[in-house]
Amino acid sequence: MTVKMATSNGGSGEKPLLESDDGYVSDLLSYSLDRLNKEPELLKSDSERIQRQLQEVAVKHYRAFITTAECIKTVHGQVQSVNQHLHSLLEGLPVLQAGCKEFSAGAEQIAAKRLVNRQMLSQHGALLDLLEVPQLIDTCVRNGNYDEALDLEAFMGKLCVLHQGVPAVHDLQAEVKAISQSMLQQLLVRLQSAIHLPECLRVIGYLRRMSVFSEREMRQNFLQCREAWFASVVEELDRDQSYDFLKRLTDCHRMHLFDVVMQYRAIFADDTSSADATSDGGLVYSWAMHRVSAYLLEVESALDRIADGSALASVLDHCMYCGMSLGRVGLDFRGLLPSIFQKRIHAIVASALSRALEVLERSLHHHRCSPPYSLMDHPPVAVFTNGVLAALNELRHCAPAALQQTLAAALHDTLLQGASMLLRYHVTHTLQDSEAALFLSMVRTFAEVAAPFLATCFGRVYGGDSMVHLPSALEPLRELLLLRASNLEEETTADPAKEETKDETSQVAVNGHGTKPSTEATTKALLPENAASKPTPSTSPPAASPANELPIDEIPVEEHDLDRDQSESTALQ
Numbered sequence: 001m002t003v004k005m006a007t008s009n010g011g012s013g014e015k016p017l018l019e020s021d022d023g024y025v026s027d028l029l030s031y032s033l034d035r036l037n038k039e040p041e042l043l044k045s046d047s048e049r050i051q052r053q054l055q056e057v058a059v060k061h062y063r064a065f066i067t068t069a070e071c072i073k074t075v076h077g078q079v080q081s082v083n084q085h086l087h088s089l090l091e092g093l094p095v096l097q098a099g100c101k102e103f104s105a106g107a108e109q110i111a112a113k114r115l116v117n118r119q120m121l122s123q124h125g126a127l128l129d130l131l132e133v134p135q136l137i138d139t140c141v142r143n144g145n146y147d148e149a150l151d152l153e154a155f156m157g158k159l160c161v162l163h164q165g166v167p168a169v170h171d172l173q174a175e176v177k178a179i180s181q182s183m184l185q186q187l188l189v190r191l192q193s194a195i196h197l198p199e200c201l202r203v204i205g206y207l208r209r210m211s212v213f214s215e216r217e218m219r220q221n222f223l224q225c226r227e228a229w230f231a232s233v234v235e236e237l238d239r240d241q242s243y244d245f246l247k248r249l250t251d252c253h254r255m256h257l258f259d260v261v262m263q264y265r266a267i268f269a270d271d272t273s274s275a276d277a278t279s280d281g282g283l284v285y286s287w288a289m290h291r292v293s294a295y296l297l298e299v300e301s302a303l304d305r306i307a308d309g310s311a312l313a314s315v316l317d318h319c320m321y322c323g324m325s326l327g328r329v330g331l332d333f334r335g336l337l338p339s340i341f342q343k344r345i346h347a348i349v350a351s352a353l354s355r356a357l358e359v360l361e362r363s364l365h366h367h368r369c370s371p372p373y374s375l376m377d378h379p380p381v382a383v384f385t386n387g388v389l390a391a392l393n394e395l396r397h398c399a400p401a402a403l404q405q406t407l408a409a410a411l412h413d414t415l416l417q418g419a420s421m422l423l424r425y426h427v428t429h430t431l432q433d434s435e436a437a438l439f440l441s442m443v444r445t446f447a448e449v450a451a452p453f454l455a456t457c458f459g460r461v462y463g464g465d466s467m468v469h470l471p472s473a474l475e476p477l478r479e480l481l482l483l484r485a486s487n488l489e490e491e492t493t494a495d496p497a498k499e500e501t502k503d504e505t506s507q508v509a510v511n512g513h514g515t516k517p518s519t520e521a522t523t524k525a526l527l528p529e530n531a532a533s534k535p536t537p538s539t540s541p542p543a544a545s546p547a548n549e550l551p552i553d554e555i556p557v558e559e560h561d562l563d564r565d566q567s568e569s570t571a572l573q
Contacts, residue, residue: 130159134175141183146206153180153210184212191225192232200263216283219268223287226260230291234298242305246315249302253295254322261288261329285330292326292333296340303344309394312348316341316398342400349391349407353414356387360418364425378442384418385450389457396461408467411458415451415473422446423476443480 031039058065120127133152140149153176160173187203195203204222207213213221233252239245264284299319306312316337323334363380388411395407422443431439451470459466474481 130172134172134179137176137179138182141179141186146183146187149179149183150206150209152176180210184210188221188225191222192229194229194233196259197263197266201267204267219264219283222264222267223283226263227287227291230256230260234294239302242302243308243311243315246299246302246306247318249295249298250315250318250322253291254325257288257291257331258326258329261331265329288329288331292331292336296333296336299337300340300343303340304347306344307348307351307394309345309348309397312341312344312394313397338400338402341398342403345395345398345400346403346406346410348394350410352391352394353388353410356384356391357414357417357421359387360384361421364421378438378445381442381446381450384446385454388414388454392454392457392461399461401462404462405467408458411454412468412473415454415468415470416476418446419451419474419476423480426480440480440483443477447474447477447481 028036028039133156137149137152140146140152156173156176160169163169184207187206190203191200200222204218207218207221233256234249237245237248237252261284299315303312303315306315319337320334323332323337326332327334360380360383363383426439426443451474455466455468455470458468
């Protein structure tokens with residue numbers, strides 16, 4: 001319900017009834033008609049009364065109204081200013097909103113980092129242990145604690161698999177791999193040192209745990225490392241003394257080569273000697289054959305510097321024992337030794353025979369036939385005989401049956417050359433009658449005593465008959481021997497009393513007592529007593545007869561200065 005009321009400026013309008021007017025409306029409804037008719041007048045009178053009161057109040061409180069108007073004016077201006085600021089605020093709100101969003105995002109990141117830092121702080125001990133793993137592995141490797149180092153490496157590998165997206169874990173894994181390479185080098189270096197089977201088993205176990213080599217590569221690396229160590233051991237041997245060097249070299253191969261093969265068999269128990277290309281069973285035997293070949297080359301090279309027969313025989317025995325010992329692992333190389341030693345034995349004997357010929361030639365060049373010396377009749381023949389006996393003494397220590405014919409031919413050539421030298425001396429020198437008689441006596445001694453004696457001694461070295469054909473070796477002296485025989489017959493016919501002189505002239509001082517022993521007697525005097533027996537020659541290449549255990553005695557010829565001998569001979573004449 002609405003009530004129309006006149007405004008002060010004469011306008012009209014409708015205003016909704018206030019709740020406070022409900023009571024007045026209720027009163028109007030309870031009035032009578034008369035009362036309602038009087039109500040406008042009453043209201044007018046009230047209005048006039050209120051108007052008068054209002055005027056009185058306005059007059060009475062005009063200062064307040066003025067102050068209020070000024071205040072309203074001021075408030076209006078301030079409201080305008082506030083309105084402008086509100087517009088500015090509304091314009092800056094998008095920027096503020098963007099800044100708040102940016103701050104919110106940064107705050108979220110900071111909060112996330114803070115959460116990570118809190119988690120890191122809570123796991124500080126575990127993280128510190130992880131970061132120290134590479135350093136700990138390095139310490140274990142330096143101290144030789146390979147088991148602990150491999151355990152830590154396996155732990156890091158598992159951790160890397162579980163946390164593949166964590167960069168720090170990959171960095172730690174890279175450091176661990178670098179240290180593992182250092183550990184691998186240390187293990188390989190240990191294989192290149194003098195270690196025994198238990199240590200080899202441990203090292204190979206570590207290498208297998210590292211899983212860096214396949215099974216074939218593992219075997220190859222093992223043999224390569226042992227080869228490097230073996231070569232270093234051989235290089236450290238003193239090569240100044242060939243005999244001692246060969247003894248130590250043989251002992252080294254006998255012990256170390258056997259040990260390496262046994263280590264390989266124990267570590268790689270499934271190894272076989274199959275020739276199949278897919279099998280690595282031939283690795284150890286290929287390496288062993290390489291070492292044996294290198295050993296034989298070293299032996300052959302060092303034998304060239306050994307000129308003593310007894311030392312050669314000792315080295316041969318040592319090598320044979322080494323071959324027999326290595327035969328337990330299938331490396332018996334004794335069948336390869338005869339050719340090497342036969343070559344050296346032949347060279348030693350040939351060299352000694354050549355020296356004997358050189359001595360004979362020098363002696364003949366400086367010798368002048370003169371009255372007999374106190375200890376010998378014919379020094380050149382005696383010195384030549386001693387030279388050949390020296391060669392046979394070298395041979396008796398180690399007399400290979402395979403060289404019997406070769407050495408017999410060498411002795412035959414030596415006797416032939418000696419006979420040729422005597423013939424050449426007779427042709428190139430002009431001798432007086434007395435000198436010619438003594439020279440022919442020397443030729444007869446060479447042909448009838450020295451040559452048969454040397455041939456017999458050679459036969460005793462091999463425990464059988466001599467294979468030297470003396471008639472062909474003494475062929476150059478045939479005419480001289482016939483001349484000597486005719487001279488003796490003429491002397492015997494002219495003066496039988498000179499028979500005794502003939503016998504004395506033909507004597508050869510082989511025993512230092514001025515008597516002429518027969519060839520058989522001379523052989524018995526210069527050979528051991530048990531040389532008369534003839535044992536059956538052995539079929540093995542280095543075998544020698546029991547008669548060779550004692551040396552052949554040489555003719556006791558005193559060493560003389562050749563110039564002094566010549567002057568003494570001139571004085572005696």
